[in-house]
Amino acid sequence: MSSAQMEDQSQNQSVKCTEIGGSERDSENNMSSSTSRFDYYDPISPWALDIGGSLIKLVYFSREDNSLENYLGKSVAAENTGVLNGCTTHPVLNGQLHFAKFETTKINECLDFIESKQILGSCGRHQEVSGGKTLTIKATGGGAYKFANLFKEKFGVRLDKEDEMDCLVAGANFLLKAVPHEAFTYLDNRKEFVQIDPNDLFPYLLVNIGSGVSMIKVDGDGQFQRVSGTSIGGGTFWGLGRLLTKCQSFDELLELSHRGNNRVIDMLVGDIYGGLDYSKVSKIGLSATAIASSFGKAISDKKELQDYKPEDIARSLLRLISNNIGQIAYLNALLHGLKRIIFGGFFIRGHEYTMDTISVAVQFWSKGEAKAMFLRHEGFLGALGAFKSYEKHGFGGLMVDHLAEQTPIVSPRPHPNQKVNGPFTEELADNESIDCSVLSVETLKLT
Numbered sequence: 001m002s003s004a005q006m007e008d009q010s011q012n013q014s015v016k017c018t019e020i021g022g023s024e025r026d027s028e029n030n031m032s033s034s035t036s037r038f039d040y041y042d043p044i045s046p047w048a049l050d051i052g053g054s055l056i057k058l059v060y061f062s063r064e065d066n067s068l069e070n071y072l073g074k075s076v077a078a079e080n081t082g083v084l085n086g087c088t089t090h091p092v093l094n095g096q097l098h099f100a101k102f103e104t105t106k107i108n109e110c111l112d113f114i115e116s117k118q119i120l121g122s123c124g125r126h127q128e129v130s131g132g133k134t135l136t137i138k139a140t141g142g143g144a145y146k147f148a149n150l151f152k153e154k155f156g157v158r159l160d161k162e163d164e165m166d167c168l169v170a171g172a173n174f175l176l177k178a179v180p181h182e183a184f185t186y187l188d189n190r191k192e193f194v195q196i197d198p199n200d201l202f203p204y205l206l207v208n209i210g211s212g213v214s215m216i217k218v219d220g221d222g223q224f225q226r227v228s229g230t231s232i233g234g235g236t237f238w239g240l241g242r243l244l245t246k247c248q249s250f251d252e253l254l255e256l257s258h259r260g261n262n263r264v265i266d267m268l269v270g271d272i273y274g275g276l277d278y279s280k281v282s283k284i285g286l287s288a289t290a291i292a293s294s295f296g297k298a299i300s301d302k303k304e305l306q307d308y309k310p311e312d313i314a315r316s317l318l319r320l321i322s323n324n325i326g327q328i329a330y331l332n333a334l335l336h337g338l339k340r341i342i343f344g345g346f347f348i349r350g351h352e353y354t355m356d357t358i359s360v361a362v363q364f365w366s367k368g369e370a371k372a373m374f375l376r377h378e379g380f381l382g383a384l385g386a387f388k389s390y391e392k393h394g395f396g397g398l399m400v401d402h403l404a405e406q407t408p409i410v411s412p413r414p415h416p417n418q419k420v421n422g423p424f425t426e427e428l429a430d431n432e433s434i435d436c437s438v439l440s441v442e443t444l445k446l447t
């Protein structure tokens with residue numbers, strides 16, 4: 001299939017997922033202690049959190065109304081054929097996987113959202129599920145530690161902490177293996193979806209650009225090493241950008257950068273060489289338009305901060321940070337012999353200029369040997385990994401397993417080749433949901 005065809009299809013992309021759980025829920029993590037088998041027939045919709053330094057990411061599953069009937073029907077049918085009696089059934093739950101994000105400094109908005117959407121399930125607030133057990137929710141990121149008490153006080157739920165790197169890798173591997181049209185390249189204003197053969201996925205370098213940046217060499221499922229990182233990341237862009245431009249939101253900063261011209265502030269090779277290409281006077285090969293020194297013009301100009309346009313500052317800053325991350329990523333890929341570099345994290349936000357800058361940096365430094373790739377669900381790797389981690393604890397129908405098929409997505413997206421007015425290419429709309437079919441494997445205990 002040509003990349004152009006793949007791009008077209010992506011416009012109707014949706015994810016169908018399969019949710020699998022297992023085993024009896026008799027551990028500390030249980031949602032139910034099962035005094036009757038019907039305790040299992042009202043499963044709490046699973047959800048998971050990734051609470052980072054800048055943003056909280058929430059992934060949750062909601063069933064369609066007829067889902068429960070479906071579930072009961074299949075289970076009873078299984079019982080009638082003698083499959084039950086402590087054995088496993090495979091009821092299919094139809095529903096949707098939802099994604100939402102909130103600023104960590106506004107965590108109350110997240111708590112209100114959880115409450116308003118009733119994603120705590122039928123047990124409601126301050127629940128003690130049957131048998132005196134506390135509902136446990138999978139959570140990752142530093143905030144899973146920092147805000148554990150807040151969730152306990154507000155909802156009576158316990159945050160079951162999953163390692164941040166484990167979750168990033170699990171989320172990335174899941175997306176790369178199971179979700180069609182997930183990975184893409186972006187260069188010269190062209191977005192091309194890449195279908196990676198799941199058998200030829202590893203090794204790769206995962207570069208997660210959150211507040212800070214983690215670089216992880218991924219060798220397989222659960223096999224990885226955090227090889228590097230840098231504190232110059234998304235938090236730096238947003239923090240410095242806010243101070244320098246006085247803008248009020250991250251989106252405003254991105255919007256500014258879209259309109260700006262970095263050459264006003266960055267010192268170019270041509271500025272130093274009197275307009276000549278350095279490549280013409282030396283073997284080093286830097287063009288006149290290459291940035292010699294980010295923000296370098298600010299030293300020579302007799303100007304103050306207010307003399308620069310906020311949009312030009314935003315543009316230079318975005319270029320500086322993206323370039324730097326692209327370069328460090330490439331150096332790590334080189335050090336570890338990796339050709340494929342996959343970028344995630346909410347810093348990217350499907351922003352054309354960010355992706356282009358990172359891609360150019362990787363291409364430039366690797367002389368075309370390495371490739372930068374991006375992910376549609378870039379910001380939800382950790383939360384998806386936490387969501388998937390229910391599975392490894394073997395309880396309660398809580399694992400996205402594989403994609404069954406695609407159905408049209410609810411919200412329309414611009415065509416990848418269509419020039420959009422804003423700075424974003426194809427960002428996941430906030431709170432967008434994805435159709436899912438969920439296979440819930442429950443071990444039913446008959447009493």
Ligand SMILES: Nc1ncnc2c1ncn2[C@@H]1O[C@H](COP(=O)(O)OP(=O)(O)OP(=O)(O)O)[C@@H](O)[C@H]1O
Pocket residue numbers: 050051052053054055056103141142209210211212213233234235236237238250251344345346347348349379
């Ligand atoms: N609406 C937004 N508000 C604030 N920052 C945003 C927003 N959208 C994107 N960002 C960018 O995304 C970054 C956070 O990305 P992400 O959520 O992946 O990391 P995090 O989990 O908060 O950080 P860390 O993993 O380092 O703790 C911010 O620092 C900022 O650059």
Ligand SMILES: CC(C)(CO)[C@@H](O)C(=O)NCCC(=O)O
Pocket residue numbers: 052053142164210211212213214228229230231
């Ligand atoms: C500290 C974490 C892992 C928290 O998510 C992240 O912000 C990060 O990778 N920062 C970069 C730290 C460093 O390696 O210099």
